[in-house]
Amino acid sequence: MSLFRQLRILVLLLILLLVAAGTWLSQWRTTDWDTPLVVALYPIVGDDSAKTQDFVRALSVDDFVDIETLFQEEANEYGLSLTQPVDVVLGPVLDQSPPAPPTERSLLATVWWSLNMRYWGWQVAREYGPPADIQIFVLFHDPALRSRLQHSLGLRKGLLGVVHAFADLRQVGTNNVIIAHEFLHTLGASDKYDPRTSLPLYPAGYAEPQRVPLFPQRYAEIMGGRIPQSKNTAVQPRGFSEVLVGESTAREIRWIP
Numbered sequence: 001m002s003l004f005r006q007l008r009i010l011v012l013l014l015i016l017l018l019v020a021a022g023t024w025l026s027q028w029r030t031t032d033w034d035t036p037l038v039v040a041l042y043p044i045v046g047d048d049s050a051k052t053q054d055f056v057r058a059l060s061v062d063d064f065v066d067i068e069t070l071f072q073e074e075a076n077e078y079g080l081s082l083t084q085p086v087d088v089v090l091g092p093v094l095d096q097s098p099p100a101p102p103t104e105r106s107l108l109a110t111v112w113w114s115l116n117m118r119y120w121g122w123q124v125a126r127e128y129g130p131p132a133d134i135q136i137f138v139l140f141h142d143p144a145l146r147s148r149l150q151h152s153l154g155l156r157k158g159l160l161g162v163v164h165a166f167a168d169l170r171q172v173g174t175n176n177v178i179i180a181h182e183f184l185h186t187l188g189a190s191d192k193y194d195p196r197t198s199l200p201l202y203p204a205g206y207a208e209p210q211r212v213p214l215f216p217q218r219y220a221e222i223m224g225g226r227i228p229q230s231k232n233t234a235v236q237p238r239g240f241s242e243v244l245v246g247e248s249t250a251r252e253i254r255w256i257p
């Protein structure tokens with residue numbers, strides 16, 4: 001192996017080590033729950049539709065305030081002493097989109113994309129603010145142009161999320177549930193549904209796993225995603241009145257030991 005190649009690998013390893021250490025530190029700090037976590041939401045117009053444009057320009061922080069309320073109520077249920085765990089702030093509408101995730105499933109491509117994504121997020125924060133612990137980029141799409149959205153994602157332990165949402169007033173509740181779900185990924189919460197069927201996993205993905213009879217469930221567990229109606233069916237929650245944070249998720253984000 002040439003000296004140059006060895007050096008290049010060494011530098012790459014160093015960068016990864018630094019990123020890993022920084023991530024571990026921020027992960028620890030973001031889940032100590034001694035001050036509210038500030039989450040910056042950046043709306044992005046995701047297509048050429050005039051409807052999407054109008055929808056995004058009309059957004060205000062009030063459209064997202066129920067995310068704060070959800071975490072307030074749920075943290076209280078778990079006896080957290082911090083009364084407001086999450087503070088949502090609205091960043092400016094961005095006219096650029098985050099780096100697209102890799103289409104191939106390779107570790108190197110994923111690592112490269114994740115580094116790019118962090119660098120991009122850092123640049124946005126530096127250029128536009130607002131100061132925040134976590135950034136979520138929300139790309140809005142006109143439902144008339146596409147009925148299915150790309151997958152949203154929260155960089156586990158990366159403090160960044162990318163959410164695909166519908167530019168439609170009737171979808172505001174569902175959009176916010178997805179934002180809250182991806183936000184929890186950034187804190188290290190894991191998915192609690194079967195990726196092949198989208199059905200919540202029992203018991204961790206159930207909001208009330210002890211309920212008798214078990215079906216139909218009344219709520220969705222936020223990381224389980226949907227409300228189980230029977231062993232093989234589940235429905236999407238319409239908003240936070242139908243969503244809870246389950247015990248397993250609460251443990252992952254260190255609300256309980």
Ligand SMILES: [Zn+2]
Pocket residue numbers: 181185190191
């Ligand atoms: Zn997820």
